[in-house]
Amino acid sequence: MSGLTFTLKAEPNQRLDLSSLVPGRLDGLSEMAIAVLPIGTTKELLVVGDLFDIALGDTASIRLEGGSERFDRVGEGLSAGAVHVEGDVGFRAGRAMTGGTLTIAGSAGPHAGSGMSGGTITIAGDAGERLGGPLAGEMAGMSGGLIRVLGSAGPRAGDKLRRGTILVAGDAGEHAGSRMIAGTLVVGGRAGPGAGRLMKRGTLVLAGGADGLSPTFLDNGPADLLILGLMAKAFSGSAIGMPLITGAPMRRYGGDTAVLGKGEVFVPLA
Amino acid sequence: MPELTRNGIVIDDTFAEAFPMRGTAIVVTAVNEHWAMEAARSFTGFATSVIACGCEAAIARVLSPNETPDGRPGVRILIFAMSTDGLAKQLATRLGQCILTSPSSACYADLDSDTKIDLGSAIRYFADGWQISKKFGGKHYWRMPVMEGEFLCEARTGVTKEAVGGGNLLFLAGSASQAMAAAEAAVRAIRKVPDVILPFPGGVVRSGSKVGGKYKGMMASTNDAFCPTLKGVTNSALGPDIGSVLEIVIDGLTYAAVADAMRVGLKAVVDLGPQEGALRVTAGNYGGKLGPHHFHLKDLAP
Numbered sequence: 078m079s080g081l082t083f084t085l086k087a088e089p090n091q092r093l094d095l096s097s098l099v100p101g102r103l104d105g106l107s108e109m110a111i112a113v114l115p116i117g118t119t120k121e122l123l124v125v126g127d128l129f130d131i132a133l134g135d136t137a138s139i140r141l142e143g144g145s146e147r148f149d150r151v152g153e154g155l156s157a158g159a160v161h162v163e164g165d166v167g168f169r170a171g172r173a174m175t176g177g178t179l180t181i182a183g184s185a186g187p188h189a190g191s192g193m194s195g196g197t198i199t200i201a202g203d204a205g206e207r208l209g210g211p212l213a214g215e216m217a218g219m220s221g222g223l224i225r226v227l228g229s230a231g232p233r234a235g236d237k238l239r240r241g242t243i244l245v246a247g248d249a250g251e252h253a254g255s256r257m258i259a260g261t262l263v264v265g266g267r268a269g270p271g272a273g274r275l276m277k278r279g280t281l282v283l284a285g286g287a288d289g290l291s292p293t294f295l296d297n298g299p300a301d302l303l304i305l306g307l308m309a310k311a312f313s314g315s316a317i318g319m320p321l322i323t324g325a326p327m328r329r330y331g332g333d334t335a336v337l338g339k340g341e342v343f344v345p346l347a
Numbered sequence: 348m349p350e351l352t353r354n355g356i357v358i359d360d361t362f363a364e365a366f367p368m369r370g371t372a373i374v375v376t377a378v379n380e381h382w383a384m385e386a387a388r389s390f391t392g393f394a395t396s397v398i399a400c401g402c403e404a405a406i407a408r409v410l411s412p413n414e415t416p417d418g419r420p421g422v423r424i425l426i427f428a429m430s431t432d433g434l435a436k437q438l439a440t441r442l443g444q445c446i447l448t449s450p451s452s453a454c455y456a457d458l459d460s461d462t463k464i465d466l467g468s469a470i471r472y473f474a475d476g477w478q479i480s481k482k483f484g485g486k487h488y489w490r491m492p493v494m495e496g497e498f499l500c501e502a503r504t505g506v507t508k509e510a511v512g513g514g515n516l517l518f519l520a521g522s523a524s525q526a527m528a529a530a531e532a533a534v535r536a537i538r539k540v541p542d543v544i545l546p547f548p549g550g551v552v553r554s555g556s557k558v559g560g561k562y563k564g565m566m567a568s569t570n571d572a573f574c575p576t577l578k579g580v581t582n583s584a585l586g587p588d589i590g591s592v593l594e595i596v597i598d599g600l601t602y603a604a605v606a607d608a609m610r611v612g613l614k615a616v617v618d619l620g621p622q623e624g625a626l627r628v629t630a631g632n633y634g635g636k637l638g639p640h641h642f643h644l645k646d647l648a649p
Contacts, residue, residue, distance in 0.1 A: 259480070261481065261483060280479075280481065300497075301496070302490075302499075303453050303499045304481060304488065304497070304499055306417055306418065307416065307484075310417075311483050316484070339479075341479075
């Protein structure tokens with residue numbers, strides 16, 4: 078049985094809240110019941126049927142044919158099953174996920190994977206700012222799971238990351254890994270200024286180097302560590318498929334000593 | 348005792364009586380095989396019998412670099428104890444004193460199970476606050492700064508409650524050298540069987556024991572019925588043609604693994620023949636009342 082498919086009829090004229098279109102929340106609903114679910118965010122009423130053609134199928138596997146940067150909160154709270162978007166999404170994609178897989182064929186807006194604690198998000202394009210990060214007032218960002226970004230990430234990727242792994246194949250914007258509490262952020266390209274600022278613990282691997290670390294990071298010298306090899310092997314394996322690092326020795330910086338100082342930033346030796 | 352004969356070797360119609368144990372497997376790697384073996388030998392030292400060592404442990408096999416998690420040479424170690432708590436204590440102590448201390452070593456879990464005991468998690472505080480937890484790819488590691496660089500260790504390992512300890516074979520030969528030849532042949536064959544170890548020195552034990560003794564507090568004492576120097580003065584199990592006896596003891600992660608090991612060991616001794624090796628093969632038991640696992644030689648004979 079193929080999955081439940083929503084095919085976009087036209088570009089939406091307002092931002093959409095698509096958090097209801099996740100496995101578990103659509104079980105047992107008829108096509109009519111799904112079609113009348115509200116997805117609008119303005120005073121103008123907008124329901125699923127207004128924007129999407131619905132093809133019923135297995136609700137454990139939901140597919141959105143077509144995307145838009147107005148597709149907000151896609152896959153929010155996902156706990157099991159799969160959501161696939163054949164296009165772009167807006168903000169908070171996969172926020173608070175606890176399991177399952179969310180794949181986005183296009184790019185994602187801000188706060189993708191915000192506060193997620195499990196599952197896997199794959200973004201084939203770019204990710205907006207604060208990838209995995211907390212919303213205002215929240216104490217921690219992502220606390221588990223895996224985010225794969227095949228393009229680049231915006232500013233503050235991995236902000237307040239507490240646990241879990243974020244892999245960015247391209248570049249990262251300014252302040253990547255800011256305020257990290259723990260966890261792992263790997264950037265295949267180059268990181269913008271201020272990487273790791275105020276990180277307490279955690280691992281920041283910047284395979285393409287960084288545009289200047291804060292002077293509160295202290296040079297530990299070259300590090301030939303087994304963990305780099307294990308990460309290289311795990312990330313390049315078929316399950317993840319992102320050979321961002323080789324496992325070769327890298328230069329290690331400890332910090333940010335402006336705070337606890339038990340984090341680490343790896344950059345190329347030369 | 349009824350018996351059967353294979354290739355001129357008498358095989359007693361008896362059984363080895365074995366016990367349930369808790370077991371786990373770990374992989375130790377190092378920069379080369381020499382240092383992996385050093386760490387493993389140290390870890391598995393003084394681990395021949397739970398009677399006094401607290402656990403039974405040995406190297407199961409040497410691993411090539413493409414078989415280990417970090418691509419370096421390594422060894423697989425099995426360790427067994429009578430309780431999960433006892434196993435955890437022995438594992439932590441030996442890990443901390445023998446593998447953590449060994450240059451270039453790293454340690455990984457090598458047994459999947461829902462029941463887990465601490466591996467690196469048990470010794471991480473050695474790092475005095477500088478330990479680093481890393482979770483990715485479904486694995487959890489601890490990294491501990493050490494003077495050489497960094498010790499990497501997986502956090503936890505699985506425990507099986509299906510482990511079996513005390514599978515055994517006794518080789519009765521005309522002389523000590525023939526008994527040795529039989530035991531060595533069995534050891535060589537059994538070392539190819541997965542998921543088993545032979546915890547005694549070189550896989551062989553010369554001082555097989557019986558339960559208890561005449562002295563108060565003795566958990567075990569010499570198996571006088573099989574001591575050739577006591578023929579005639581004790582209730583000996585040895586005929587006049589037997590001059591020496593050696594035993595092998597087998598621990599395995601499963602009943603089937605121990606049975607396989609006994610089967611190939613028995614075959615190796617039978618193939619060696621009575622001129623070079625044993626005249627008779629038997630097994631140790633306690634009348635079948637103590638251990639739930641009975642390995643009947645007649646079922647395992649080639």
